[in-house]
Amino acid sequence: MKPVVKNNIGIFSPQGFLDSNNNSAFLSIDDIDYAVKLKVDMILVSMKKVIFFNRNGLDIFIKLFLKIRKVNHTIVGFCDYNRKQYDSIQKFYKGELSFSLFKNIEIAYLFLQVFLIKIKKYLYIVMISISVQLWL
């Protein structure tokens, strides 16, 4: 499975059931290499179309996250989860969360470098205009 790249984010979208029987099937060595070499700000795994998962099912993606972070400083994590899935992820990786969790992709966009730079520029302009108004 290869990630779909959109707005500087690579998103994996597995479907159905993620458990120990199939976890390694979702990512081949080629897929992992492809993801590691992607020039993106984030690599995320969308949980939108996953109906069942356990810790073993997520482990292959966690290994991918670790590999990506070793090679570059791309943000990695899960997105598009519901409350039940969020609680399960927290339970499985209690105290060892080494990845990000974004409720949905729109929230993830807020943490993109491009967006943060835009916000900084915007704040800078706002501050200058306030200073000018005060000076006048």
Place this chain on the structure above:
Amino acid sequence: MVTKEDINYFIQKIPPTPEALKQTISLLNVGDLKQAASVAENDLALKSYLKSIVNKPIYGFKNEIDDIAQIFTILGVSQSQQTVYNYMINLLSPSKWILFGLNKRSFNELQANLSKKWSSILEHLNIKNKDIYSAISLLPSSIIIAEALFNQYIEDVNLLRTTKALDYNTILYRISGLSLFDICEDIAIKWDMDKVIPEILQSSSGINVSKDENILQLAKWMHLLLFYELSQSMFVEAGLNDFIDFQVEFVSDIYDDFANLMDIS
């Protein structure tokens, strides 16, 4: 990319039901297992298919079953008809798979798994209608159609799928206005399958859902069963996990019941 001509060519290429199969099915329809077996005996390819399917581990028989009459007796009318329909769909499968990493054996494995689990679901739901048992047979034909239509356009499809999260059904629909399930329906009509079969199948896409509550319920079970099966390692590796879109919300109300039945924990 896929054109309407490609689709028309594929539909035209679907062979008519062979005479021996027609006879076998109509004898199974009236419950004459013995006569159906003697007709099926004459079709060597059907005989070999039935043997290979029934002797798969999922059927759980200790000794090899060799005799067609015995196979039909063990399976009963509904599952015998289901298996003969599976054979018919199998006739459409390519000799070499290009788009998906399948082969004859793994495709038959998928058919056997779906059929056996569908039978367990119908037993659980206390449904005995043999046409509903056979409805599952048509489902894997959607994979054959995707393979036949897209295998010449692999590079275009891969390019499209790395920039947009589109499944084959959506791509086909946007190009031609037809879904994979519409083409499955054409197969069912051409092969004179009972009209309930394509109705359940269309609904099982989770998109074009039936207003009939009974068909809708069955369609939900079929949709979830398909994705349960397509989440198995062999089929994920074959590239089938995301060949159509999984509609989580469509099946959410039957999930717990399904998980209990399939022993998922």
